[in-house]
Amino acid sequence: MVAVPWISFTTDYGLEDGFVAACHGVIAQLAPSARIIDVTHLIPPGDIRRASLVLAQTVPSLPAAVHLAVVDPGVGTARRPIAIRTNEGHYLVGPDNGLLVPAAEALGGTSTAVHLTNSAWFCGTVSATFHGRDIFAPVAARLARGDDLSTAGEAIDDLEQPAKPYVERTNSGIIAEVLTVDRFGNVQLATTADADVTGVNGQPARSGNTFGAVEPGELVVVTDSAGYLSVAVNRGSAAERLNLKPGDRVTLTIGDSATLG
Incomplete structure (x- = not known):
């Protein structure tokens, strides 16, 4: 696999706490040469739709990248952590709650989607409340440094779709x-x-x-x-x-x- 030198980062984490910095730190340890573009961390809490629109309308202007997006009110539940490779060679990493699909479509559509099940790609003990740090950030870093997505988990073809606007x-x-x-x-x-x-x-x-x-x-x-x-x-x-x-x-x-x- 070829390394992707850029990671974009979109969340609802805000700027008051250390959540964004913790994710930056995980990425820096695993992929120190990766460069991060912070799209926004001011998505309204839990607003998946707003995040999906911001992401989909931003990624066409970005270089080939791993797009890390975490707005995840279902963190720790049965919702799946996923990664997507698009037909234009970008990656998207985040929860399977409809957040990533519009951005994948904006980048030529989904080529491969994987349910992230290989714990070797994660950071040690996974917190039930902070998958951004413990699952999504390390997966994004590994993809950015060129690790093979096919080893991150199981291929899937039933991604959660966002609701269509009226x-x-x-x-x-x-x-x-x-x-x-x-x-x-x-x-x-x-x-x-x-x-x-x-x-x-x-x-x-x-x-x-x-x-x-x-x-x-x-x-x-x-x-x-x-x-x-x-x-x-x-x-x-x-x-x-x-x-x-x-x-x-x-x-x-x-x-x-x-x-x-």
């Missing part, structure tokens, strides 16, 4: 679920469209290529950097204006020329 086409537009809200208050929707948007949840809005396509304080709908429609307010927060959070549904009023996805 999208409905209507005669006047589309109803789409909110995927994410970023720190600027921009509201990412589970849809794409080439259309003339005239309203969002009953409020006047316009389509635009940039946030500045409308006057300050006005609603604009743009195609964001991940290819989804996002609702924004020029120099303001669409989430606050429309009182929206992930999981809510948004109604877009769209002209007759709409091509919806």
Whole structure:
């Protein structure tokens, strides 16, 4: 196997405790030449969906890497620890709870998936509450240094799939679920469209290529950097204006020329 010099790291561990540092330390001991890209450790606690979206929308911009992702409310239960090799040569390591599948799809799809059962790949005694340190970090490090994934456990083909977001086409537009809200208050929707948007949840809005396509304080709908429609307010927060959070549904009023996805 060929070494992969990069490891990306995504968790809900936060920055107040030593959890991230402990995982960095395990990696440094097993794969001292690996370089780590910390994607984020501020995923809301246990928010698998948010983590899966962040990961899937980030990995296409990263070099070939082992993508270590741990948002694991089922840690210590029957849920499986897994590793995936993608068709583009990346690896993903984490819990089998739907977290990794969207990122694998963004990287060309799954080539091989393994249920991590070989304890020789782990760190000594495995804590029932910290698989990030004791299972996932050492597995990521071993893959980064070139160890053979096929020896890490048993091949599987029944990965846990993430829930599909709600999208409905209507005669006047589309109803789409909110995927994410970023720190600027921009509201990412589970849809794409080439259309003339005239309203969002009953409020006047316009389509635009940039946030500045409308006057300050006005609603604009743009195609964001991940290819989804996002609702924004020029120099303001669409989430606050429309009182929206992930999981809510948004109604877009769209002209007759709409091509919806």
